[in-house]
Amino acid sequence: MERKSKKRSRRSSSSDDSKHADDKRKKDRKHKDKDHSKPSYKRYYGEDFDKKKKNSDRYWNKYAKDDEEPLVGSRYYEDKKEEKKDEPVVPKRPPRKQVDMLTSRTGGAYIPPAKLRMMQAEITDKSSAAYQRIAWEALKKSIHGFINKVNTSNIGIIAKELLHENIVRGRGLLCKSIIQAQAASPTFTNVYAALVAIINSKFPNIGELLLKRLVLQFKRGFKQNNKTICISSATFIAHLVNQGVAHEILALEILTLLVETPTDDSVEVAISFLKECGQKLTEVSSKGINAIFEMLRNILHEGQLEKRIQYMIEVMFQIRKDGFKDHVAVTEELDLVDEEDQFTHLITLDDVVQTNSEDILNVFKFDDKYEENEGKYKLLSKEILDDSGSESGSGSENEGEDEEEEEENGTEEKNELIIDNTDTNLITLRRTIYLTVQSSLDFEECTHKLLKMQLKPGQEIELCHMILDCCAEQRTYEKFFGLVAQRFCQINKVYVEPFQQIFRGTYATTHRLDANRLRNVSKFFAHLLFTDAIGWEVLEIIKLNEEDTNSSSRVFIKILFQELAEYMGLIKLNKRLKDESMQGHFTGLFPKDHPKNTRFSINFFTTIGLGGLTDELREHLKNAPKVPQFVMPQNTEENSSSSSSSSESSTEEESSSSDSSSSEEEKRKRNRSKSKNKVRRRNRSCNNDSSDDSNRKPNRDKKKKIIKENS
Known part of the structure; x- marks a missing residue:
């Protein structure tokens, strides 16, 4: 059969040749005459002969040879159906679940703005x-x-x-x-x-x-x-x-x-x-x-x-x-x-x-008070935008009319002078300075921020007062404030005079400060004096005597000079105080007008541990002319009478300069009293025994000691 099929293919390919056409006719006649009911003898062509034959039969029987054979090719289609039955059936996917945009967490798919506005317009309940x-x-x-x-x-x-x-x-x-x-x-x-x-x-x-x-x-x-x-x-x-x-x-x-x-x-x-x-x-x-x-x-x-x-x-x-x-x-x-x-x-x-x-x-969260909160925000945004619009000075459509109105308002403002007696600007300035000082990390940052405030002329003293007040209210003195004040004085000399003025006012009102504030203020000004931020001539306000000082001012001077000695050392401080160009400003600190004031100054500096500053005063007091002793402690009646006579004589001498007539009478009385005292002394000296002489020796020694101490 295989050879026959090959021959058929050769004959079909050479149909133009007449010889091959005749052979084809003969073969067709033989094929019709042949009895197909008889089985054909099988020949051995190889191991795959049956398989090849089956495939060839399936191929050639695919199409019917004539119209009378409707069942031809049914085997092929039946085989295809069996193959399709063996294929696995793919399950159908379930329909995708539609997610509602209103209930989803992230909002769902993209919705065009027009459709979103339309959906929003369809909903009437705004609280939903x-x-x-x-x-x-x-x-x-x-x-x-x-x-x-x-x-x-x-x-x-x-x-x-x-x-x-x-x-x-x-x-x-x-x-x-x-x-x-x-x-x-x-x-x-x-x-x-x-x-x-x-x-x-x-x-x-x-x-x-x-x-x-x-x-x-x-x-x-x-x-x-x-x-x-x-x-x-x-x-x-x-x-x-x-x-x-x-x-x-x-x-x-x-x-x-x-x-x-x-x-x-x-x-x-x-x-x-x-x-x-x-x-x-x-x-x-x-x-x-x-x-x-x-x-x-x-x-x-x-x-x-x-x-x-x-x-x-x-x-x-x-x-x-x-x-x-x-x-x-x-x-x-x-x-x-x-x-x-x-x-x-x-x-x-x-x-x-x-x-x-x-x-x-x-993410979205339902709000029970949605309409109320929206209304509050609209009012707030309107206020903010109105304020920003007024500050920016945005013009309206009618610019010419606005310019005319501004000119008219400007002339009216020039004619009207508004005086603010509430000190609102001053309070705001003080608050700003205080917040700036408290929020600064170091003194350089504080100085930079305060300088950028661009103070108006005359507000420098307010800045100086606020720095001192912030320093005074601290529990302990902080060097931060002294460094800030020093930096201001070094950057701009305008701040030197306000600090000097504040020093004078503070010394005059030290009695109003408590102990903590007094200590902080004293150390603050000691830092300014040590760094030469302010001039030493401010010390001329100090009059170191018993009449012009009180307990608070003496504590102020004590802490001030102790801090200066700690900063500078006693030698440098003494050298600065002995500067010839500054001696006129230190006459109140080291008075030489009266021995009593001189002794007070010496005793004060010696008590606070700075006696080395008074060496020159001691020399002056040592070389000063002797002043008669007004009060002398005596143990006997004799001494009391002599002291009373000396006091009377001194008072009489002073009064003689005023009235000559009264002085002559007082002199006579004084001479009489002196003569009487002499007679009494002679009588007592004669009546006293040798034992009395021995008792008088310690009294004499006491007198000598008292005189030395007073000198």
Whole structure:
């Protein structure tokens, strides 16, 4: 059969040849005449003969030879059906469950804004969960849209548009959107920081929430050794420090954490962080930034890091040497919030934990008082926008009319003089100075902040009074306040005279100060005198005698000179007090007008342990002419009579200069009394025994001692 099939194929291929056509006809006739009912004898062609034959029969019987054979090829289709029965049946998937957008946690699929507004309009009950959920979705889309559109030129417009939205309700969405946008485009970090500064000035809780999330993100990246997250979050924190949203202590903590145990990645993050906020840290905390650069210098000298990191450290030192001119803290376009209006958050790395992130604010939550809260926020946003509009002075459509009205108002204001007798500005100034002093880390930061306040002429003395008052109210004296006052006097000589004036007023009213305040004030002025911040001529107000001093003023002088001796040493202090050009100002401290005042000054300085300052006074008192003793303690009647006679004679001599007539009579009486006393002495001397002479010797010795002590 195989040969027959081959012959058939050959004949079909050569149908054009007449010879082959005749052979084909003969074969066809034989094939019809042949009886197919008889079995054909099987010949051996090989092992695969049956299989090949079966395949060939299946192929040739696929199509019917004529129209009368309808069952031809049925075997082929039956085999195909059996094969299909053996194939595994794939189960049909169940229909996908449709998630309702109003009940899903994340909001479901994207809904076009037009359809969202239409759905919101269909719901009439505004207190329902469906309406609040749709409003939440609209709030989220608007916040994302505004954050994605913000840049340097339109930041003011975007800030106003954001304030129109309820960012108090969506503060979690706002913080999340800003952090994601900053991580996606780090080059706009300063723009996002400026936007946060504007929002923080109106809503400090939003700025605090964003700062806490950034700190948590930085800590998470630091633990996971993820340099990308650390750099992005640290850069954002650095710009928030520049804007005054975050305190510089947080920046110093981050730098210390990165540099304390240096690795290649940690030092790289620290350098990128320093580039962004190095200028700000240099202004507000020079000691802290010096310590960080000293640690970087030690790391560079050790040479254990890669060459690339070492080159980065060297470049950082060069940037610092140039004054960070290519890395300005805040550009003029983004300096939109005054320091007085800004709220600075003092947050440390240890204060922030995972619960502070408040991730629950990122998802929808049903509000029972939705309409009431929305109404409150609308009033609040209206007040904020009205205030900002009045401050910015945005013009209306009719600019010409506004200009005319402003001119008229200006002329009226010039004619009217308003006098404020409530001292509101003074109280506000004092409060600002007090808060600035208390919030400063060191005296240099405090001085810098106070100098940037730009005081009006005449307000310098208020600043000096506030510094002294802050110093006086401390439990113990703090050198911080003395250094602040010293720096002010050295920077601008305008502050010298107010402090000198305050010294004179304080000495005159020392009796009003308690012991603690008196001690602090004395040490404060001792520091100013030691550093020559104020002139030593202020000491001319001190009159060191019994009549012009009281207990409080003597305590003030005592603490003042003891502190000066501790600062300068007794030799330098004595040399300063003996300066010939200043002797005219120290006459009250070391009086030479009367021996009594001289002795008082000597005894005072000797009592407080500074007797070495009175050597010149002792010499003066020793060489001064003797003054008759007015009061002499005597044991006998004889001495009492002589003392009374001497006192009478002295008083009579003084009165003789006034009236000549009365003096002559007094002289006669005095002569008579003297003669009587002489007679009495002679009589007593004659009647006394030798034993009396022995008793008089100790009395004489006592007299000599008393005279020496008084001299």
